[in-house]
Amino acid sequence: MSVGEMVAGRVRSVRREMGNPLYRNAYALMLNTVVNSGFGLLYWVFAARVFSTEDVGRGNAMVNLMMLISVLTSLNFGQALIRFLPTAGRDSRSLVRLAYGVSAAMAVVGSAAVMTYCHLAYAPGDPLHVSPGFAAWFVVSTAAWSLFNLQDQVLTGLRSAMWVVLENGVYGVVKLGLLVVVAFTSVSDGVFTSWSAPVIALLVPFTLLISRRLLPRHTAETADRDDAGAPDRATLARYMGGDYLGQVFNQAMSSFLPVLVVMTISQAASAYLLPAQTVFLAMSMLSMAITSALVVEGSRNPAHAHVFARAVLRRICLLVWPASLVIALAAPLLLWFYGPQYVENSTTLLQLLMASMFPRVIVTMWMTKSRLANRTFPLAVQQLVHCAIVLGGIPLFAPMLGVDAVGWMWFAGELVLAIVFLPSVVRWLRRPVPPHPPGDGGPAGPDGPDPLDRDDDTRPIGGPEARTHEFPRVRD
Structure with a gap:
């Protein structure tokens, strides 16, 4: 076989894979994680160089406060959209409106209460004191941030995750550019302003895209489902x-x-925790990005959800696990950019957190299985158990292990949960593939034809119930 034929074959393979909504959405969400992490790193590096330490500290505190309020007041509507929007049919628009309305209203109430407290409880000059004008801007920004995040979940549920990459890529560029502008002006709270203003500006075009193009198309495609x-x-x-x-x-x-690290170890240990925790969260988001695409496709075709899960698991093993191994091996080199004290004190911690990514895959697959079965209270129990292992174990082992206790406890928590969930996940993945009706597929293997193994991405993905929702060709 010539080189040209090999390249052409590889191109056809890539095009075929990207023509499948499961893989296309998964890769798009993974790319979005990389884009967000990259622009976030550049943003804070530049902010640290052009703003004073006090301005960066206040800006960082306000940005994180805004995101925390948004998370707590959104009621996790985003995950509900990923789960139920794929099959909402003619109710799609009303479901999105309900999510927007409740999340925005809760964000306004929560942020207004926090800003009132900050204005009254702290004296002028205190880093957490806010003026009435800034408080009003903060409330608007928090509501906008909640809607901005929900748009990502809506686009994911509509199988249009490539728009998520574009949306967040544009946001990252505009945010960084606005930071440069406010750095050379007298705008107060320039860090928070440059972070929040682009969100409000981007809400309009992407809201129009969703409401006028993507939602009507999705409604038409899913309205006739049983x-x-x-x-x-x-x-x-x-x-x-x-x-x-x-x-x-x-x-x-x-x-x-x-x-907790400051309380049980030292302030310096909290600093050593920061880079390791940041890298681990980014890797965790990669796994969650892949499984979000799995929830969408599993919701549309429950009979083949476990088949999709097997395909997703293979890609996690090929992408996330090797990346975790490389980061663990390269930990001293990566931490060198922070300084020699980080290399000395954070290397083992980062390696342990990367090691925990291996059992975490099992936990993530179990979480996905639970969401597809609408069993979310076990997810709360799982999070509570992990929280108890980590936060309860650190004070016990910190005197002996220092900041490495965080890594050991995190790894132990993931390992214990993985051992408990492994039998359930294996049974789910090993279910036989439901047979296609006569004439609806090629020759069946031991488990029947694989609905993902199709040359034509517009064919049904299997089973009588799948004939009403075909994989559309990419039109965006």
Whole structure:
């Protein structure tokens, strides 16, 4: 075989894979994670060089406060959209409106309460004191940030995740450019302004894209499904209740972890935790990006969800695991950019967190399986157990292990959960493939034809229930 034929074959293979919505959305969401992480790093590096330490500190505090309020007041509507929007049919628009309305209203109430407290409880000159004008801008920004994040989930649920990459890429460029502009002006709270203003500007075009193009097309494609329609309010409330409780435990652990390290070890140890935790969160987001695409396709075709899961697991093993191994081996080199003290004190911690990515894959697959079954309260229990292992174990082992105790406890928590969930995940993945109806596929293997193994991405993905929702060709 000539080189040209090999290249042509590889191109056909890539085009075939990207023509499948499962893989296309998964790779798009992974790329979005890389784009967000890259622009975030550039933003804070530049901010540290052109703003004073005090301005960066206040800006960082306000940005993180805004994101925390947004997470806690969104009620985890984003995960509900990923789960239920793919099959909402004619109820798609009303489901999106409900998510937007509730999340924005809760964000306004929560941020207004926090800003009132900051204005009244702190004296002028204190880093956390806010003027009425800034408080109003903060409230608007928090509501906009909640909607901005929900748009990512809407685009994912509509199988249009490539727009998520574009949206966040444009946001990263505009945010960085605005930071340069405000650095040479007298704009107060320039860091927070440059972070939040582009969000408000981008809401309009992407809202129009979703409401006028993507939602109508999605409604037309899914309206005739047998299971089309949004879930009833009770089902939606149960799903969001368990998922939100788990999110609270997860957010509490992430937010309280640096504080606990300061309390039980030292301030310096909290600094050594920062780069390792940042890299680990980015890697975790890669796995979650892939499984978000799995939830979308599994919702549209529940009979073949486990087949999609097998395909996704193979790609996680080929992408996330090798990347984690490379980062673990290169940890001293990566930490060298922070300084020799970080190389000495953070290397083992980063390596342990990367090692925990291996059992975490099992946990992530179990979480995906639970979401597809609408069983979210076990997710809250899982997050609570992990939180208890990590936060409870650090004070016990920190006197012996120092900051490495964080890595050991995180790895132990993931390993324990993976061992518990492994049998359930294996049973799910090993289910036989439902047979195609006569004439609807090629020769069946031991498990029947694989619905992902198709040359034509417009064919049904298998089973009688799949004939009403074909994989559309890419039109965006």
